[in-house]
Amino acid sequence: MSAMQIPIVIFVWVLANFSSVSTNYIVGTGMADATGPAAEVNLMGYAKIEQKASGIHMRLFSRAFIVAEKSNNRRVVFVSLDSQSISQILKSRVVQRLKALYRGLYDEKNVCMSGTHTHSGPGGYFQYLLYDITSLGFVKQSLDALVNGVVMSIQRAHNNMRPGNIYVNEGNLLHSSINRSPTAYLRNPATERRRYGHNTDKKMTVLKFVDSRNKPMGMISWLAVHCTSMDSSNTLISGDNKGYASQLFEASMNGNALPGKGRFVAAFAQSNEGDVSPNTAKPRCKKTGQQCNKYTSACPNKDQCIAKGPGKDIFESTKIIGHNQFRKAMDLFNSARHLLSGPVNFRHQFVDMSKVAVKIGSRTVTTCKPALGYSFAAGATDGPGEISFKQGDTSGNKLMNFLRNFLGKPSSQQNRCHAPKPILVNTGEMTFPYLWQPTIVDTQILRLGDFAIIAVPGEFTTMAGRRVREAVRAKLVKNGLPSTTRTVMAGLANTYSGYVTTFEEYQVQRYEGASTLYGPYTLKAYIQKFVELSDAMTKGRSVPSGPIPPTIPTNKLISLLTGIVLDRPPFFKKFGQVLNQPSAKYSRGSLVSAKFVSANPRNNLMTGGSFLTVERKVSGNWKVVATDANWSTKYIWKRTNLLLGESTSTVQWRIPSNQPSGVYRIRHFGYAKKNIFSKKISAISGTTCQFRVGFGRAEGCPKKKKTWFWGRRK
Numbered sequence: 001m002s003a004m005q006i007p008i009v010i011f012v013w014v015l016a017n018f019s020s021v022s023t024n025y026i027v028g029t030g031m032a033d034a035t036g037p038a039a040e041v042n043l044m045g046y047a048k049i050e051q052k053a054s055g056i057h058m059r060l061f062s063r064a065f066i067v068a069e070k071s072n073n074r075r076v077v078f079v080s081l082d083s084q085s086i087s088q089i090l091k092s093r094v095v096q097r098l099k100a101l102y103r104g105l106y107d108e109k110n111v112c113m114s115g116t117h118t119h120s121g122p123g124g125y126f127q128y129l130l131y132d133i134t135s136l137g138f139v140k141q142s143l144d145a146l147v148n149g150v151v152m153s154i155q156r157a158h159n160n161m162r163p164g165n166i167y168v169n170e171g172n173l174l175h176s177s178i179n180r181s182p183t184a185y186l187r188n189p190a191t192e193r194r195r196y197g198h199n200t201d202k203k204m205t206v207l208k209f210v211d212s213r214n215k216p217m218g219m220i221s222w223l224a225v226h227c228t229s230m231d232s233s234n235t236l237i238s239g240d241n242k243g244y245a246s247q248l249f250e251a252s253m254n255g256n257a258l259p260g261k262g263r264f265v266a267a268f269a270q271s272n273e274g275d276v277s278p279n280t281a282k283p284r285c286k287k288t289g290q291q292c293n294k295y296t297s298a299c300p301n302k303d304q305c306i307a308k309g310p311g312k313d314i315f316e317s318t319k320i321i322g323h324n325q326f327r328k329a330m331d332l333f334n335s336a337r338h339l340l341s342g343p344v345n346f347r348h349q350f351v352d353m354s355k356v357a358v359k360i361g362s363r364t365v366t367t368c369k370p371a372l373g374y375s376f377a378a379g380a381t382d383g384p385g386e387i388s389f390k391q392g393d394t395s396g397n398k399l400m401n402f403l404r405n406f407l408g409k410p411s412s413q414q415n416r417c418h419a420p421k422p423i424l425v426n427t428g429e430m431t432f433p434y435l436w437q438p439t440i441v442d443t444q445i446l447r448l449g450d451f452a453i454i455a456v457p458g459e460f461t462t463m464a465g466r467r468v469r470e471a472v473r474a475k476l477v478k479n480g481l482p483s484t485t486r487t488v489m490a491g492l493a494n495t496y497s498g499y500v501t502t503f504e505e506y507q508v509q510r511y512e513g514a515s516t517l518y519g520p521y522t523l524k525a526y527i528q529k530f531v532e533l534s535d536a537m538t539k540g541r542s543v544p545s546g547p548i549p550p551t552i553p554t555n556k557l558i559s560l561l562t563g564i565v566l567d568r569p570p571f572f573k574k575f576g577q578v579l580n581q582p583s584a585k586y587s588r589g590s591l592v593s594a595k596f597v598s599a600n601p602r603n604n605l606m607t608g609g610s611f612l613t614v615e616r617k618v619s620g621n622w623k624v625v626a627t628d629a630n631w632s633t634k635y636i637w638k639r640t641n642l643l644l645g646e647s648t649s650t651v652q653w654r655i656p657s658n659q660p661s662g663v664y665r666i667r668h669f670g671y672a673k674k675n676i677f678s679k680k681i682s683a684i685s686g687t688t689c690q691f692r693v694g695f696g697r698a699e700g701c702p703k704k705k706k707t708w709f710w711g712r713r714k
Contacts, residue, residue, distance in 0.1 A: 281309020
């Protein structure tokens with residue numbers, strides 16, 4: 001480089017790093033650890049009581065995005081949370097904390113929380129009985145972890161706010177999803193189906209957040225696909241395919257930062273995934289490999305119909321579907337050119353979905369009190385339920401009706417309202433010991449210029465979501481928004497109230513139809529309500545707050561999960577002691593494993609920290625290269641003696657293909673309750689011997705010194 005070129009290079013660097021562009025908004029991004037208890041708590045999603053957490057594959061995170069107008073400071077918050085859904089008590093607790101922190105700047109009206117729908121997160125954080133049954137009731141530790149994570153992510157986004165711009169882009173992602181109820185989808189009008197190329201939504205929508213120097217700050221991707229790549233055999237906490245996609249995107253933008261520690265925030269949010277499966281190898285009978293009955297998803301000889309793929313196991317399948325989402329989102333992020341501009345606005349209303357009057361032509365019908373049909377118990381092909389039930393059941397049976405009536409017999413009006421659904425669990429008319437499912441839910445819409453986020457309190461099917469988006473967009477454009485206006489659905493938002501199908505899909509009563517709580521006109525009611533909110537928002541008209549959801553003090557909620565009584569090491573062992581050391585040397589791609597004397601991870605969630613570290617020796621110092629948040633690691637806890645309180649923790653590390661050669665070690669951290677009569681917990685830790693990765697001399701544990709015993713060398 002010549003002397004004359006140096007000033008030019010410096011000028012270009014300064015221009016690129018310090019020049020500003022005009023901005024349309026004030027934006028902020030932030031994320032925080034929201035991982036709940038990693039042991040003995042049921043994982044929420046598959047309703048399998050035996051599926052209890054036994055460690056961590058990936059930590060769960062809350063990712064927050066704040067957008068404010070520059071002129072009047074009106075703002076909205078969107079949170080994507082690695083959770084099965086957002087419970088009503090979770091949203092309520094978050095809003096309470098935010099109101100206290102920011103004096104009303106953030107409330108239930110302008111804060112939207114959406115769950116990614118991972119089925120590998122700790123449950124028990126609901127106020128309604130049905131959703132807490134498999135977790136043995138309410139689990140305060142689960143709720144607190146999620147509340148704290150969401151609030152912290154919003155605080156970080158708030159503190160990170162600066163002038164910026166938002167770009168939007170869309171594109172189709174293929175080979176990453178299938179419709180798991182195709183026969184129900186085919187009940188929709190042929191003229192409507194012909195307007196779409198696929199029976200699931202392939203469209204991915206991406207928002208790109210940059211600051212005034214065009215420096216990337218964050219990204220939100222919406223794509224409709226279940227987070228059920230990890231099936232009900234999994235017992236490790238995981239963000240599933242969307243969690244992995246976030247980790248890939250953030251790693252690509254944050255350099256060498258560990259998961260959750262970088263400044264760039266990438267959310268892979270959920271949309272209308274109700275009938276959309278990531279298990280693209282399609283459902284098969286588990287024992288024989290035969291095709292399942294396409295109408296009932298039943299198999300002969302009491303076999304189970306279950307969907308798998310595309311990988312050889314659940315981890316590879318998660319990786320494939322996650323990587324597909326990451327790759328498409330990155331393409332859309334890099335090519336995003338449509339700049340959002342215009343007002344920031346919102347409307348929110350609580351709605352009693354058990355009695356919404358719906359206009360159907362010249363007549364008026366109503367929604368119903370909540371109830372679940374027989375096919376609910378059959379489960380979906382991603383997670384089949386009890387073998388004695390099948391999907392597509394529109395008749396029920398007398399024996400189950402007889403047993404059902406002991407729990408709660410549906411009234412004749414309830415039966416008529418839900419027809420053709422045969423009611424199996426009459427949740428809307430059951431109040432003992434408290435409410436089983438919600439009747440009052442959140443409806444909400446957020447506006448960012450010519451972009452609208454429709455926040456729905458459940459799992460909408462493909463066609464149901466399309467109808468809502470189209471109706472809202474039509475109203476927005478009719479009321480003056482530009483023809484470029486885009487709408488996206490944020491699923492499982494603010495409250496969880498099961499599934500929502502179209503009227504036509506409801507008639508065949510597959511799993512999704514049987515789980516549509518408020519009857520056959522549920523979708524019509526939601527479309528009506530969201531159009532009303534859209535109309536009010538664009539015309540500057542306020543809407544009534546609606547009926548306030550019931551609040552049940554958490555000390556009144558049933559909680560049968562026992563506390564931790566005692567942690568003890570085995571005789572002649574100590575906490576943190578390494579029971580199984582790693583080998584002396586490994587090649588890339590190999591699996592490193594170490595087992596430690598441990599304690600119950602419920603003693604301390606290690607929020608923002610880790611139960612493990614993989615460390616590399618660099619210039620005489622140890623540098624952390626992986627934690628329990630990394631995809632490459634697994635933290636596996638096992639109770640070895642319930643009576644004596646003994647347990648072990650196994651750390652596994654699959655060495656990445658690009659891992660530098662060098663000397664490494666593994667460390668384990670935790671807390672132990674050493675005294676049965678005290679609540680005090682004490683920190684514990686352990687460290688393996690050194691081992692080598694790649695080229696160089698093997699390491700391993702130092703050889704024990706030889707000692708003398710009774711005059712003989714031992």
